[in-house]
Amino acid sequence: MLELAILGLLQETPMHGYELRKELVTKLGTFRAAISYGTLYPTLKRLQTAGWITESESDPTMIPPMTSKRGRVVYKITADGKERFAELLAQAGPETYDDAGFGVHFAFFSRTDRATRLRILEGRRRRIEERREGLRDVLSRAAGRLDAYTLELQRHGLDACEREVRWLEELITNERSGRAPAGSAGTIDIPVAELPQEPATGDAPPEPPRPHLDRP
Secondary structure: OHHHHHHHHHHHOOEEHHHHHHHHHHHOHHHHHHOOHHHHHHHHHHHHHOOOEEEEEOOHHHOOOOOOOOOOEEEEEOHHHHHHHHHHHOOOOHHHOOHHHHHHHHHOHHHOOHHHHHHHHHHHHHHHHHHHHHHHHHHHHHHHHOOHHHHHHHHHHHHHHHHHHHHHHHHHHHHHHOOOOOOOOOOOOOOOOOOOOOOOOOOOOOOOOOOOOOOO
8 A cells, every 4th residue: 555655646746755754644644654764665665676666866956954965865756657556546456445445545536547436435335334333233232241431432433434434425426426526525534643843944854864775
């Protein structure tokens, strides 16, 4: 999923590591919890090895003062990378119905064909309906044995499932009729983690040490 997200963002514009992580955190919602420099740079290395991205140094004359004397490494998608992105975008298997997989694919729905969007939305709805029925079963059979807080947690999960099913049904109806999502109508509550704060001067902080990438 991180591979898909990186290729999708780099298809929009080349980025250096700090910008890329910031955009991943902003764009991918709850999936951002898994994004760290410790996972980002090994993935970038793997994408380079596969020939899907390249790196170059940005113009040193454009580097803000008080940051670094050398140009930052900028990552760019290759023609093969664009093909790989399109291939990943067209996938609609069970992994795209899980929380992380669905979140990443949904972030790039504007570049996904309608038939694939529908398959993913319908698969996600089935997955959440199964989760909802499991919670209903727990509440009906074991509610009397649960303490008040555990019971409240189960009810919260059930409520979240019911709201997501309604949201998915609205999206599916819109897709079938050829309409775009209705803006703020039907949303899922997603906890928002604090984003890294920008320095007061507006300069981006220097990137952390990166794993050594062999150059030819």
